[in-house]
Amino acid sequence: MSTLTHEQGKPQLVNESGLSKPQLRELLADVSDFLYREADLLDERRYTEWLELLDDDYRYSVPLRMNVPFADVADNENTKLGAEVCWFDEPKSTVEFRVTQLMTGVHWAEEPVSRVSHLLTNLRLTRVDLPEVEISGRFLVYRNRVSDETDILVGRRRDVLRRAGDDWKVVRRTLLLDQSVLLAKNLSIFI
Amino acid sequence: MTIDQSLPSQRVSDLIDITAGEISREIFVDEAIHKQELENLFPRAWLFVGHASQVPNPGDYFSSWMGSDPVLLTRDDRGEIYVLLNSCRHRGMKVCRYDEGNTMQFTCPYHAWSYSIDGSLVDVPGDLHGVPHLKSAYQGQLEKAKWGLVRCPRVHNYKGLVFATWDEQAPDFLDYVGDFHWWLDNLADAFDGTEGGTEVFHGVLKWRIKSNWKFVSENFLGDTYHGASTHASVEAVGIGPGGKGKRRHGERQNQGGFSKGRMKTSFRLGHGASDNLDYELPYPEFAEPELTEYFEHAWNKRAEKLRAEGRPLGGRGPATMFPNMSFAAGFPRSILVAHPISPTETEVWRWFLVDKDAPDFVREWLRQYYMRYGGPAGMTEQDDMENWDYATNASRGVVARRYPYNYQQGLDREQPSELDRAVHSDHAIAGEVNARAFYRRWAEYVDNLSQQELTERAQVDERIDRIKERQAKSAAELEGQA
Numbered sequence: 208m209s210t211l212t213h214e215q216g217k218p219q220l221v222n223e224s225g226l227s228k229p230q231l232r233e234l235l236a237d238v239s240d241f242l243y244r245e246a247d248l249l250d251e252r253r254y255t256e257w258l259e260l261l262d263d264d265y266r267y268s269v270p271l272r273m274n275v276p277f278a279d280v281a282d283n284e285n286t287k288l289g290a291e292v293c294w295f296d297e298p299k300s301t302v303e304f305r306v307t308q309l310m311t312g313v314h315w316a317e318e319p320v321s322r323v324s325h326l327l328t329n330l331r332l333t334r335v336d337l338p339e340v341e342i343s344g345r346f347l348v349y350r351n352r353v354s355d356e357t358d359i360l361v362g363r364r365r366d367v368l369r370r371a372g373d374d375w376k377v378v379r380r381t382l383l384l385d386q387s388v389l390l391a392k393n394l395s396i397f398i
Numbered sequence: 399m400t401i402d403q404s405l406p407s408q409r410v411s412d413l414i415d416i417t418a419g420e421i422s423r424e425i426f427v428d429e430a431i432h433k434q435e436l437e438n439l440f441p442r443a444w445l446f447v448g449h450a451s452q453v454p455n456p457g458d459y460f461s462s463w464m465g466s467d468p469v470l471l472t473r474d475d476r477g478e479i480y481v482l483l484n485s486c487r488h489r490g491m492k493v494c495r496y497d498e499g500n501t502m503q504f505t506c507p508y509h510a511w512s513y514s515i516d517g518s519l520v521d522v523p524g525d526l527h528g529v530p531h532l533k534s535a536y537q538g539q540l541e542k543a544k545w546g547l548v549r550c551p552r553v554h555n556y557k558g559l560v561f562a563t564w565d566e567q568a569p570d571f572l573d574y575v576g577d578f579h580w581w582l583d584n585l586a587d588a589f590d591g592t593e594g595g596t597e598v599f600h601g602v603l604k605w606r607i608k609s610n611w612k613f614v615s616e617n618f619l620g621d622t623y624h625g626a627s628t629h630a631s632v633e634a635v636g637i638g639p640g641g642k643g644k645r646r647h648g649e650r651q652n653q654g655g656f657s658k659g660r661m662k663t664s665f666r667l668g669h670g671a672s673d674n675l676d677y678e679l680p681y682p683e684f685a686e687p688e689l690t691e692y693f694e695h696a697w698n699k700r701a702e703k704l705r706a707e708g709r710p711l712g713g714r715g716p717a718t719m720f721p722n723m724s725f726a727a728g729f730p731r732s733i734l735v736a737h738p739i740s741p742t743e744t745e746v747w748r749w750f751l752v753d754k755d756a757p758d759f760v761r762e763w764l765r766q767y768y769m770r771y772g773g774p775a776g777m778t779e780q781d782d783m784e785n786w787d788y789a790t791n792a793s794r795g796v797v798a799r800r801y802p803y804n805y806q807q808g809l810d811r812e813q814p815s816e817l818d819r820a821v822h823s824d825h826a827i828a829g830e831v832n833a834r835a836f837y838r839r840w841a842e843y844v845d846n847l848s849q850q851e852l853t854e855r856a857q858v859d860e861r862i863d864r865i866k867e868r869q870a871k872s873a874a875e876l877e878g879q880a
């Protein structure tokens with residue numbers, strides 16, 4: 208299990224490992240590069256290779272967003288992971304199901320395949336507790352399919368990565384999609 | 399085929415030929431017809447608004463839709479459930495833009511008229527309570543009792559399922575659903591048969607599709623024909639209770655003598671189900687033994703209770719209650735509403751149900767299963783949306799509109815039913831009898847027949863007479879041969 212908690216909105220870097228500034232910069236460059244490579248694998252539909260980047264205790268979560276009063280944002284803006292209905296809140300085994308489905312060739316939601324680009328930005332380390340690091344950022348996932356069907360999914364993301372040899376594995380991914388009513392007809396791609 | 403394709407048509411019933419099994423594409427894409435649906439169908443039918451467990455306490459509210467209108471499902475200080483039009487009586491501002499919450503008063507942001515659901519302040523929940531400058535602005539003449547939030551006059555809480563209609567003349571809810579209520583019972587009752595023993599998980603999936611809303615209703619009404627092709631990919635994965643190699647709904651491999659064979663059930667009132675009450679499908683065998691044990695116990699308890707009442711154990715759907723509430727009462731157990739936005743756009747909402755007293759391991763298993771099964775991220779439903787959207791899209795063309803859809807499966811091969819004004823399909827998977835009845839009912843509403851005419855038309859189900867004629871004819875033929 209990941210030792211890192213996964214709360215939102217930590218403004219400051221928690222540097223448990225006591226790394227120096229140059230070390231932190233190098234670490235950020237390293238994990239960013241990893242995440243960009245991972246995004247390329249997804250966009251190129253190299254799912255088998257992509258799955259290898261997910262650790263066994265990987266968890267993929269996208270809660271629902273709700274329209275709530277300012278005072279309730281902290282408590283009620285998102286549905287609760289682990290207990291309530293979310294767009295996704297699942298272990299690696301379910302992610303593997305999805306990959307199997309995508310590779311059947313008869314998964315009509317992705318036949319013909321969509322054109323997808325994962326853009327990652329605003330990346331910064333929020334917690335360093337080696338061998339794990341937590342990195343926060345924004346995502347923009349563009350999907351175009353068939354002819355004019357176009358979806359733009361934007362929001363915040365928070366990943367926990369774990370050192371694995373020379374490389375990293377993803378342990379936890381939580382995305383906050385900036386829509387309450389999903390304006391895409393489905394989520395047949397990984398965000 | 400004599401469908402008159404020249405539009406605007408005076409009557410939508412001219413676009414539906416259920417004797418020939420042909421329905422014009424216009425009813426799925428035409429603006430004027432869509433407007434007629436909004437005017438004549440949605441405000442006069444009983445619609446699903448939400449679940450009572452979403453508003454458990456006084457002051458709780460849940461924002462919903464009824465056709466083209468935003469509504470608030472509320473609970474007042476006496477525990478009564480109300481449905482209020484979410485639009486200020488002064489200039490129409492949507493008084494509440496939150497999805498849910500708790501308040502005893504909705505204060506309009508525009509000019510601050512406030513509406514109370516506190517019985518100690520107003521006579522009827524939703525009544526106008528506060529008006530800024532009441533004396534100087536209206537010389538104290540404003541009749542506050544007349545200017546409360548519009549209250550839906552008819553609300554029916556059926557075992558936690560809350561339905562409402564705007565039409566004072568509409569039949570009582572129980573008459574509107576007829577014998578279809580057995581499916582609602584299976585939806586609302588717990589897995590062990592405890593009456594109304596369910597609640598919804600917190601979190602309603604909401605998403606937009608570029609499809610006509612009727613594709614959605616029709617899909618769950620009895621289109622089991624689409625499963626093998628549409629859902630081939632998810633079936634190959636094995637997302638169901640039994641895991642790999644087992645079916646996604648969890649049917650056991652050997653249903654054998656337990657089941658009397660599956661038939662669809664079609665009601666004259668427009669409702670339809672993909673199964674029949676005698677189709678007794680036990681709960682699944684799970685990969686996890688403790689789940690199998692839990693559900694076996696629930697099944698046995700339910701069987702004992704229902705047998706004692708003389709009730710068959712089947713009727714879990716998928717099913718659609720006319721016009722736009724669909725559900726399945728088994729695996730998964732879920733409610734869907736297809737809110738009409740335009741002829742080619744629909745907002746779909748999906749709720750998931752769970753037994754109130756389900757232990758945590760059952761609750762969590764179901765939550766995981768529901769999320770991987772249904773909704774836009776669900777591995778089953780993703781492929782449905784692809785079909786509904788592109789079916790709508792490819793039916794919009796000028797030439798495409800000249801050619802009707804085919805609804806001829808099982809035409810004149812309907813089977814008798816013991817249920818009131820209902821017939822069955824003659825085939826488990828094929829059979830479009832449900833859709834034919836749905837669209838006939840749809841046309842009766844959209845053509846704006848009065849509630850009295852609607853009731854009279856549905857008084858008899860002439861399909862039953864035709865079955866009898868057919869049976870008499872074949873008996874006579876047999877006799878002739880002898």
Ligand code: FES
Pocket residue numbers: 486487488489490491506507508509510511
């Ligand atoms: S619109 Fe609501 S108070 Fe004026």
Ligand SMILES: [Fe+2]
Pocket residue numbers: 617624625628629778779782
């Ligand atoms: Fe389907």
